[in-house]
Amino acid sequence: MKQNHSIEEIAKQLMAARSVILFPHIQMDGDALGSCAALCKALRCAGKEAVILTEDEVPEYLSFLDQGYCTMDSEAIHQPDVCMCVDCGEVVRFPKREKKFFQGKITICLDHHTTSTPFADYNFIDGSIAATAELVYKVIKAMGIPIDKEIGEAIFTGISTDTGNFQYSNATKESHLITADLYDAGIDHAKVAVQLYQNTRLxxxxxxxxxxxxxxxxxxxxxxxxxxxxxxxxxxxxxxxxxxxxxxxxxxxxxxxxxxxxxxxxxxxxxxxxxxxxxxxxxxxxxxxxxxxxxxxxxxxxxxxxxxxxxxxxxxxxxxxxxxx
Amino acid sequence: MKQNHSIEEIAKQLMAARSVILFPHIQMDGDALGSCAALCKALRCAGKEAVILTEDEVPEYLSFLDQGYCTMDSEAIHQPDVCMCVDCGEVVRFPKREKKFFQGKITICLDHHTTSTPFADYNFIDGSIAATAELVYKVIKAMGIPIDKEIGEAIFTGISTDTGNFQYSNATKESHLITADLYDAGIDHAKVAVQLYQNTRLxxxxxxxxxxxxxxxxxxxxxxxxxxxxxxxxxxxxxxxxxxxxxxxxxxxxxxxxxxxxxxxxxxxxxxxxxxxxxxxxxxxxxxxxxxxxxxxxxxxxxxxxxxxxxxxxxxxxxxxxxxx
Structure with missing residues (x-):
């Protein structure tokens, strides 16, 4: 286990895998699920078997991201080549799935929390990045998989929720440059905003x-x-x-x-x-x-x-x- | 009076002027005042006499933008070379200042409202643009004046308030590309957000x-x-x-x-x-x-x-x- 790997190494491991289980953190938010959904779609586009394994229900405001990706069945993929935790740099953030995680032939951690310490075989943790979705964008680019509308909207969800709609101090020039690029993928950012913010329970x-x-x-x-x-x-x-x-x-x-x-x-x-x-x-x-x-x-x-x-x-x-x- | 002029022509008219009065619309919002403040600072940097003429008080949440630019005194500049209305494409949007506006040797209108019709000597009206501040960014670039932190924060205010923090359907790829460029000018976007959104009266x-x-x-x-x-x-x-x-x-x-x-x-x-x-x-x-x-x-x-x-x-x-x- 090395301290930190490159985006390219992680992309390479994913491309070499036939099956991947993605692990968002408990009480998933827009960045955790958006990042996982973008990766899951991209991996499936590349012909791989991929699911998102959760231990709690997808919150309703994020349900548009789950296009048949999420499962609570840890045997959905029996012997995964890769288990990858996303936006989640500590084992305590996926307590009921820990055993399954370490069944991956290779484990990967992709995260932007400063409190995270590398515990997987391959780790990319960068606390200076506003959202894990920005890292996912780079991984998918490095994998050579085109970013489509759905992947783009999932990444946009991660970036905009984790930056408080680009207002928090963590937002960077790169957050905007990546978002600008997602427009080329045809994202309907206003539709995402309706899903995220215009469905308040009375x-x-x-x-x-x-x-x-x-x-x-x-x-x-x-x-x-x-x-x-x-x-x-x-x-x-x-x-x-x-x-x-x-x-x-x-x-x-x-x-x-x-x-x-x-x-x-x-x-x-x-x-x-x-x-x-x-x-x-x-x-x-x-x-x-x-x-x-x-x-x-x-x-x-x-x-x-x-x-x-x-x-x-x-x-x-x-x-x-x-x-x- | 032509229907529409280019950004370059408007920049040229501004650079040729010695004195400029800027007119935001009544009940000014973040885009109206942000756009005017950015232009006013840029014009002063270029050695010109420039003020923002208003007919109502600057709202407190926008007061950080007024670094000695705003006046309600229509004689602050007696015989202006240029009178320019900004984010404001109808005379009814500056009713008490109409007479002064047409005292300008040259009049200019810079706006993004689709309902606007050209009424000035020089007009640039583009309803497809999210915020007039984006047009101001282009005008200042065309004038060859460097965008500093203060100008950048005023432009950021216009873009982020008029796009609902990049969530409304009017936000475009360009809104993000321009904002990304403002980071190079050293903007403190989080400080602007505190001013705009964290001063709610009880x-x-x-x-x-x-x-x-x-x-x-x-x-x-x-x-x-x-x-x-x-x-x-x-x-x-x-x-x-x-x-x-x-x-x-x-x-x-x-x-x-x-x-x-x-x-x-x-x-x-x-x-x-x-x-x-x-x-x-x-x-x-x-x-x-x-x-x-x-x-x-x-x-x-x-x-x-x-x-x-x-x-x-x-x-x-x-x-x-x-x-x-």
């Missing part, structure tokens, strides 16, 4: 409303907090996963430097997501509660009730803001 | 919440409607302009094909915005009430009360959906 709108009703400014208007309880979720009929994005709304309030979103979990634990806008450091605050993350996006778990969790988090944020003043 | 969140509480599905779940009254705005302390974006949220509900947002205006009129997702035609519905617009985005004005307006609009939408069935 329950998601209802729960977002309820949560934002709890929004409270503190720390002299430099911080904001909102919460969700299990009771609120039950009343509206929403899933906790449908509260994704709320913490950004909380942070986006004018004048707010740090936003926190406190989520009562099923079973009594309290999860907290925090975001900083420009100068704040939420990784530091999360660390006080045994959590972690990045300077501008971090989280932690508290073992108490919702009200006490909110109070503790507010205190910690106020303290952190005072030190910065 | 009152905007509060009013959005109140409006979405009124959200109602009808037409067998294929349509949705929400409203805002003057009383709701007063209670929250929000402006009607802060309800922008709500109609998209209404349309984005899963299963909904047509979304309507009904707004009580100051003075009793009722404005209605409508959006269709894929197959609906809201221009047709708006036309029934004497309004207009595009197939997927249209609006109209009703002279009645809020409740009756909602009923009339619901009826018209239901009828339209039945015909499509």
């Amino acid at each position: 329950e998601k709108i209802r729960i977002t409303n309820r949560i934002l009703d709890t929004l409270e400014l503190f720390g002299g208007g430099k911080a904001a907090i909102a919460y969700v309880s299990q009771e609120m979720l039950r009343q509206v009929g929403a899933e906790l996963s449908e509260t994704e994005g709320v913490v950004e709304t909380v942070r986006n309030v004018k004048g707010v430097e740090i936003g926190a979103f406190v989520k009562e979990q099923d079973g009594g634990r309290i999860k907290v997501s925090m975001r900083a806008k420009t100068t704040g450091n939420v990784a530091e605050i999360a660390a006080k509660f045994g959590g972690g993350g990045h300077v501008k996006a971090a989280g932690c778990t508290l073992y108490t009730n919702l009200q006490e969790a909110c109070e503790s988090v507010k205190e910690a944020i106020e303290e952190s803001l005072k030190i910065k003043d | 009152e905007k969140i509060r009013i959005t919440n109140r409006i979405l509480d009124t959200l109602e599905l009808f037409g067998g779940g294929k349509a949705a409607i929400a409203y805002v009254s003057q009383e709701m705005l007063r209670q929250v302390g929000a402006e009607l302009s802060e309800t922008e974006g709500v109609v998209e949220t209404v349309r984005n509900v899963k299963g909904v094909e047509i979304g309507a947002f009904v707004k009580e205006q100051d003075g009793g009129r009722i404005k209605v915005s409508m959006r269709a997702k894929t197959t609906g035609n809201v221009a047709e519905i708006a036309a029934k009430f004497g309004g207009g617009g595009h197939v997927k985005a249209a609006g109209c004005t009703l002279y009645t009360n809020l409740q009756e307006a909602c009923e009339s609009v619901k009826e018209a939408i239901e009828e339209s959906l039945k015909i499509k069935d």
Whole structure:
């Protein structure tokens, strides 16, 4: 096992294989599934047997990507030549599929998470890349397989979701150059956007409303907090996963430097997501509660009730803001 | 007056001028002001006297673009060589500045609205372009002025706001290629995104919440409607302009094909915005009430009360959906 291989070496291994199983990470997102779908289609175009092996259901907003590629049957390919994890650089990110992964005659890891360490036979991990889909684009090019509309739309899904529609700081010149090239493949980017962003469950709108009703400014208007309880979720009929994005709304309030979103979990634990806008450091605050993350996006778990969790988090944020003043 | 001139001719006229007044449209948006700011900075870099003449205040979320360029004083340049309207192809879009505009020894119009008709001495109007900022990019290149960080960020603002962050159907391969080139100018796209999207007034969140509480599905779940009254705005302390974006949220509900947002205006009129997702035609519905617009985005004005307006609009939408069935 070498530390890092080239895109060309990985393309070569894939071209030499007759059968490939692709492994997206658990709780797959647009980049994980988009990357796998693009690879799966490309491999099938090249005459190979290829499937995407998952351990959870494809989220509905991404279901357009699964053109008969996804399976939860680990025996869909009995003895695969290649097992390849995509957008997923740690074994804990595919826990129920680990055994199957290492049954591959060759294992490959393609990822852009900085926390990943090489564990496969062939690894390409580059934390400076905005989306794994950009790496997939390069692998498919290196394999010499033409990028068609479907492959292009899957890659576009990965790039645009992982860059927050080209707004996050991880977006690069190359993200745009690759996307420009996908237009030549005939992608209908607006159709993809409808699939991704215009199918909001009414329950998601209802729960977002309820949560934002709890929004409270503190720390002299430099911080904001909102919460969700299990009771609120039950009343509206929403899933906790449908509260994704709320913490950004909380942070986006004018004048707010740090936003926190406190989520009562099923079973009594309290999860907290925090975001900083420009100068704040939420990784530091999360660390006080045994959590972690990045300077501008971090989280932690508290073992108490919702009200006490909110109070503790507010205190910690106020303290952190005072030190910065 | 010719129908359409080339980018090069317009660049030549600008380079020959000593003084230039730039005219964004009323209720300026990111493309109007971004385009003007980029041009103003470029013209000043080329040693020319240049200002942006407005008839309304710069919205706060765009204030970062105004590095001493904007003025409401029509005599800031007494006898301008060139008056140039930008992202604005109709005289009614700069009503209080019309007289000044035609005082220019030469008048220029640079625009991408399909409804525009040439009325200046030099016109470049191309409805196939996503954002006027893309045309500005070409004009500045043709003038031979290097694109610096500030100019690049102003152009990026225009492109990303007018394409809905590269998601709307108007975004093209060229939008991405130009943006890629702006990275070479050193733009901090994430900083621009913070300015544009992470300074939401708390009152905007509060009013959005109140409006979405009124959200109602009808037409067998294929349509949705929400409203805002003057009383709701007063209670929250929000402006009607802060309800922008709500109609998209209404349309984005899963299963909904047509979304309507009904707004009580100051003075009793009722404005209605409508959006269709894929197959609906809201221009047709708006036309029934004497309004207009595009197939997927249209609006109209009703002279009645809020409740009756909602009923009339619901009826018209239901009828339209039945015909499509």
